[in-house]
Amino acid sequence: MAKLQPADKTQILKSSSIFSSLNDDELSELANLATERNFTVNEFIFWDGDGPEWFNIIDQGQVKVFKHSSQGKEFIIAFFGTGEMLGEVAIFEDKPYPASAQAVTETRIVGIKRIDLLSFLARHPQVALKIINVLGGRLRDAHRRLSDLAGERVEQRLAGILLMLSAKLGLTLPFTRQEIADMAGTTIETAIRVMSQLRQRKIIRSVRGKVIILDAEKLRLLSEGPPQV
């Protein structure tokens, strides 16, 4: 992957909705603070417990953010892609990263040092408001997933996860069964059993490493109401 010229960092930042309110001068000021970093497949971007250092915007690639329970079970908090911010919780609290982040594909990231970002935000409240907006959305998601995990069965949780992913990525979801299980908070075997039924009911289609949604409406019914009888 070729190195980017400084001018390109401006473009990368501009393409993120967080910085869309900035003019060209402000963008290049920020770009001067930014560092490009590249990661290969499966490389870690940060580890749970690391000290906070970089605020990141993903330029290209996909990143998996996850946590391990005390039992060692992996829980996937989110996948992030182009234009999304990464590692923000640690930065704004000045505490260690609460989760790990790993590149799923070749990934190019633009990083800004904690101090530089904070000082920039203090001078650009529109950007701060945009970040508040994104954080609010992530908090909303997290609360919905909490309620789901606590109150729904695996079938309904899986349906909800597939819908959420579909809203972001379309009808073809590039995830293994293991990854989907780790997002739904279940095991791969249970996830497979449930999804096999969905396949038999023509609700999804199954390809190695992928899930293709055939009938989003039925998925929605499943995720919202109990099958009842």
Added chain:
Amino acid sequence: MAKLQPADKTQILKSSSIFSSLNDDELSELANLATERNFTVNEFIFWDGDGPEWFNIIDQGQVKVFKHSSQGKEFIIAFFGTGEMLGEVAIFEDKPYPASAQAVTETRIVGIKRIDLLSFLARHPQVALKIINVLGGRLRDAHRRLSDLAGERVEQRLAGILLMLSAKLGLTLPFTRQEIADMAGTTIETAIRVMSQLRQRKIIRSVRGKVIILDAEKLRLLSEGPPQV
């Protein structure tokens, strides 16, 4: 509960850490935008699905924020008390409240209209940064709880909940078994069974409507490691 004078609203706002960076002039500007509202026990402050209207700071009292799963099971997202903000997710995203909020005790709240707050934040980036900070903390909590719900057993989840509450409120926790169960994502019966064992092991003490932590260290061991054998 007596009505407050306008001057008092300044004091209320000042006591919240979110507005601690403001000087007296700025505080009274904000106080002029603020409306005092009072709620009696069990009164709803907002409902899941309501349109976003108020950004709230709690002056006195305690508020329960919760969501119902499709099965009707209640999940308690958080309890908030004096000085904490409430309803912020809906405000910053301009979407319906994603949960309901109910006064647990007599509660006095200072509310600021969405538009007024946003315009104030655009002129006071320090406050915006503070809010980012609080949102970051809440997101961190939510992610930890997600990972716990997905990967830990009820005993460990309960231990974790009790520790989290204890960090905020001290060793005496004013919650019923039902409320604790609703925070841990389990049923009251299971919560009671687990807590009965904790009581027999002298880790907690039991009073009607309260839980008293006797041995936080053992709780920590429980929450972090599996009992193993």
Added chain:
DNA sequence: CGCCTATTTGAAAACCGTCAAAGTATGTGG
């Protein structure tokens, strides 16, 4: 083709939820 990883199925057991019933504190009205 052979290896590695992903997917699938089966059987048994653990954990937890559900249903039922009884016991115990708190407050209220007579």
Added chain:
DNA sequence: CCACATACTTTGACGGTTTTCAAATAGGCG
């Protein structure tokens, strides 16, 4: 002050969902 209503707590038994352990099948890549 007692009797009653109400809400919270507790215990038992049962069953269902989900995890765990084990093993087999299948797809992709060198």
